[in-house]
Amino acid sequence: MKCVGIESTAHTFSCSVVDDEGEILSEVREMYKTKDWGIVPNKCAEFLKEVKERIIYEAIKDFKKIDLVAFSQGPGMPLSLWVGLHAARELAEKYKVPLIGVNHLISHLEIGKMLCKAKDPIYILATGANTQIIGYEGGKYRIFGECLTIGLGNALDKFGRELGIGFPAGPKIETLAKKGSYVELPYVVKGMDVEFSGIITKAIQLYKKGTKKEDLCYSLQETVFAMLTEVAERALAHTEKKELLLIGGVAANKRLISMLEVMCKERKCKFEVVPMKWSGDQAAMIAWNGILDFKKEERGLDLKKLEIMPRWRVDD
Ligand code: AMP
Ligand code: MG
Numbered sequence: 001m002k003c004v005g006i007e008s009t010a011h012t013f014s015c016s017v018v019d020d021e022g023e024i025l026s027e028v029r030e031m032y033k034t035k036d037w038g039i040v041p042n043k044c045a046e047f048l049k050e051v052k053e054r055i056i057y058e059a060i061k062d063f064k065k066i067d068l069v070a071f072s073q074g075p076g077m078p079l080s081l082w083v084g085l086h087a088a089r090e091l092a093e094k095y096k097v098p099l100i101g102v103n104h105l106i107s108h109l110e111i112g113k114m115l116c117k118a119k120d121p122i123y124i125l126a127t128g129a130n131t132q133i134i135g136y137e138g139g140k141y142r143i144f145g146e147c148l149t150i151g152l153g154n155a156l157d158k159f160g161r162e163l164g165i166g167f168p169a170g171p172k173i174e175t176l177a178k179k180g181s182y183v184e185l186p187y188v189v190k191g192m193d194v195e196f197s198g199i200i201t202k203a204i205q206l207y208k209k210g211t212k213k214e215d216l217c218y219s220l221q222e223t224v225f226a227m228l229t230e231v232a233e234r235a236l237a238h239t240e241k242k243e244l245l246l247i248g249g250v251a252a253n254k255r256l257i258s259m260l261e262v263m264c265k266e267r268k269c270k271f272e273v274v275p276m277k278w279s280g281d282q283a284a285m286i287a288w289n290g291i292l293d294f295k296k297e298e299r300g301l302d303l304k305k306l307e308i309m310p311r312w313r314v315d316d
Helices: 040-062 078-093 104-115 152-163 168-175 198-206 213-239 253-264 283-298
Strands: 002-007 012-019 024-029 066-074 100-104 120-128 131-137 139-147 243-247 270-273
Touching: 002 243, 002 283, 012 040, 012 253, 012 270, 012 283, 024 040, 040 078, 040 100, 040 139, 066 078, 066 104, 078 100, 078 104, 100 104, 100 283, 104 120, 104 243, 131 213, 139 213, 152 168, 152 198, 168 213, 168 253, 198 213, 213 253, 213 270, 243 253, 253 270
Parallel strands: 002 066, 066 100, 120 243, 243 270
Antiparallel strands: 002 012, 012 024, 120 131, 131 139
């Protein structure tokens, strides 16, 4: 069985073909980037519309037979989600195959689990818009802790906008941090939840008062990654799970990885990072999740009543 996946929840349009053994047969993607701004939603959607046809063509041109189409139904930015929905519906109509709408965040988890051969991990999902500590318990995904206001990636990008280093800011902050030393920033863990927006406000204030950007990048990383490490450790202790899996665009960060490595080593817990190519947004995860969901339900959506689900949670 071959499934075509379509990803279009935020900045990336991607199309991929995956089979039911988890073989990624093709994957093509393009990401909206800016030099000095963050994502402007309507400009981003225009970009996705412009590139979608070429990306889909590139990804599926070598396949004569397709059995299923899956798309990211949510959560995400409404304007971006619509672009994906329309593209997926067109494909399902053209190939006369069922269409499945999958949860973008669960897709991140499922491809991570498949590629890392994990059995029953605690997941740290650290993407642009989402930061969640998740585990599978009692037949469903449960969120043990999450960001209360903005996601970790978005928080870094927000600070990056202030520095004028463009989007995505995470990699540049990581580079600048290498030359920085520590200045105190608020550390905000509330129970199992984390809060980043006050820390960013404080960092921006200090930047405006003349604190060096290298020092702020370093301190920001030390603070927010320590917060994440703390709640991940508590989730491991609470569930007695012995595996930790790190996923999402922020999983590219070497400092975050090294902090989690130390914590897991001390707890004698297995630690895996999803390979970078499959950690950020792409459609292979959507196609794979489509196959998993279809095998449970064996039916597609009604093409006449398609909806996007911008706020669809992992635990719904
Ligand atoms: P995603 O939403 O999963 O595609 O992840 C995108 C987010 O990951 C953006 O907010 C980026 O700034 C962030 N990101 C990418 N690379 C890094 C890095 N090396 N360190 C920290 N954040 C990063
Ligand atoms: Mg994502």
